[in-house]
Each structure stands twice: as structure tokens, then as C-alpha cells.
Amino acid sequence: MTATLPSDLRAVFSHCTVAELVTIDEQGRPRARSVAPRYREGGSWIGVEARSDDVVDPHVALLFAGEGPTVLVQGTHAPAPRAMHVRPERVYAWDGDDPAVEPRLFDAHLEEVRSGHNEEPEIGHAAPAGGRGLWDHRLDELDCALLACVGPDGFPFAARLEIRPDPRGGVLRLGALPIGMPLDDGPACLHATDAGHCEGRGPCVHGDLVRGRSGWQLVPHAVMDA
Known part of the structure; x- marks a missing residue:
């Protein structure tokens, strides 16, 4: 199935030794973790070294x-x-680090489509848990991380972006978001790793994604080691 993708994307699958896997738990919340991917040129699937018996949503x-x-x-x-x-089923590719760049988008047959936005019908997702944020000192130095959410079509969506901690407000303020990322109030996950342009390894944060007066922010409810 992946044989029809451009060679630069197939090269990414072949050369990356670490990827971020996002799954959805039984309560409809996204969960992110680092995995070791395995890819065979032109294969119909991408393998990851991860347990699948605890994955409840396909x-x-x-x-x-x-x-x-x-x-x-x-x-x-x-x-x-x-x-x-x-x-x-769908592949997005962003060239460069500018979040304002329109992504290339390939559909279920991995043919390129014109729009960089997913146009699948909406099926809804879990509502925000609500409540005040739980601040943890490990959030003070967080500068960038993977943000994972659940899109309106039921698929997880993830991107790396800059983070601005706001201890006084009890929230993590999100930097520029890439074009094509479907955001709505609801559960989200931040996973800080040493991959990409992030410096060092940080925590994994579960909480609510909400739109504030100054933009999107994450209200942390649980902070765990990555």
C-alpha cells in the first residue's frame, strides 16, 4: 500500500528509529508513547514494537x-x-518547520488529494474532564512536546509544537499549530521526548485541551514520567 507514496516519505519510514504512537483509551482519551518502528519497502503496514492487547480502539x-x-x-x-x-489510511507530510506550510495529504489509497485538511464526516469525541489544573514542577522547564488529540473523524492526530508553561494560570500555553490539525475542546496528551528539536526528555501530561483568551492551552490533570 505504501508503494505509491513519494520516495522521500518512504525514506522517513525506513530511516527513523523512533516514532510516536498515539492510541485511544477506553474513555476516548489519546495516549502517546515512543516506539521503535519497522518498515518494509512497499509494504501494506508499518510495524511497531508495542503491545497491542491493551489497545481498545482500532x-x-x-x-x-x-x-x-x-x-x-x-x-x-x-x-x-x-x-x-x-x-x-491517511498520511500527512509537512515540509520544513514552518507550521503555516500546507501539508501534503494522501487518502486511504495513498493518492495525493488537493486539500491539506481532513474532510471525513464527524463522529464526535470525549468531552473535557473539567476542573482546575494540577501543576507539577516538571512542567516549569517544558519548552516543546508532542501534542496528541482525537480528531472529529475518530482518528488520533499529533504534532510537535512549542510550549509555554504558565504556573500562575495552571496551564500550558500552546505555540503555533500546524495547518490541518483539528482542534476542539476535549482530552489531549502532551509527550515530551528527546526526538526532533526538543531538548532533553520531559514528562507525559494528560489533561484538557481548551481555547483560552490568548489561544489554545492544555489544562494538566496528570503528570507522569515519559
Whole structure:
């Protein structure tokens, strides 16, 4: 299936040693973790070394962010012995670091389509949990991270972006968001890793994505080691 993708995207799959896997838990909340991807040229799936017996929703996403284009694969997973197979349904590719750049978008047949925006019908997602944020000192130095949310079509969506901690307000303010990222008030996850342009390794934050007066922000409800 991936054989019809441009060679620069197939090269990303082949050369990346770490990707970010986003799944959806039983309450409809996104969960992100670092995984080791495995790809065979032209194959119909991308393998990841991750347990699949705790994945309750078939909709998953893989973010490849390193040298070359940043590539997001939205797909469905199939369990395999000691691994997971992700069958691509939609592929986004951003060239360069400018979030204002329109992504290349490939549909379920991996043919390029004109719009960089997903136009699948909306099916809804979990509502925000609500309540005040739980601040943790590990959030003070957070400068960038992967943001994962659930799109209106039921697929996870993820992107790396700059983070501005606001301890007094009890929120993490989000920097410029890439074109094509579907945001709505609801559960979200921030995963700070040492991949891409982030410096060092930070925590994994679960909370509510909400629109504030100055833009989008995450209200943290749980902070765990990445």
C-alpha cells in the first residue's frame, strides 16, 4: 500500500528509529508513547514494537519527526506477536518547520488529494474532564512536546509544537499549530521526548485541551514520567 507514496516519505519510514504512537483509551482519551518502528519497502503496514492487547480502539496514529519531512500516519492497527501492525489510511507530510506550510495529504489509497485538511464526516469525541489544573514542577522547564488529540473523524492526530508553561494560570500555553490539525475542546496528551528539536526528555501530561483568551492551552490533570 505504501508503494505509491513519494520516495522521500518512504525514506522517513525506513530511516527513523523512533516514532510516536498515539492510541485511544477506553474513555476516548489519546495516549502517546515512543516506539521503535519497522518498515518494509512497499509494504501494506508499518510495524511497531508495542503491545497491542491493551489497545481498545482500532484508530491509531504514528508521528515521524526527525530529518526530512514530518510525517503523520493515521491508520488502523492489527495485533501481531509482540508487535502491532499499523495499516495507513491517511498520511500527512509537512515540509520544513514552518507550521503555516500546507501539508501534503494522501487518502486511504495513498493518492495525493488537493486539500491539506481532513474532510471525513464527524463522529464526535470525549468531552473535557473539567476542573482546575494540577501543576507539577516538571512542567516549569517544558519548552516543546508532542501534542496528541482525537480528531472529529475518530482518528488520533499529533504534532510537535512549542510550549509555554504558565504556573500562575495552571496551564500550558500552546505555540503555533500546524495547518490541518483539528482542534476542539476535549482530552489531549502532551509527550515530551528527546526526538526532533526538543531538548532533553520531559514528562507525559494528560489533561484538557481548551481555547483560552490568548489561544489554545492544555489544562494538566496528570503528570507522569515519559
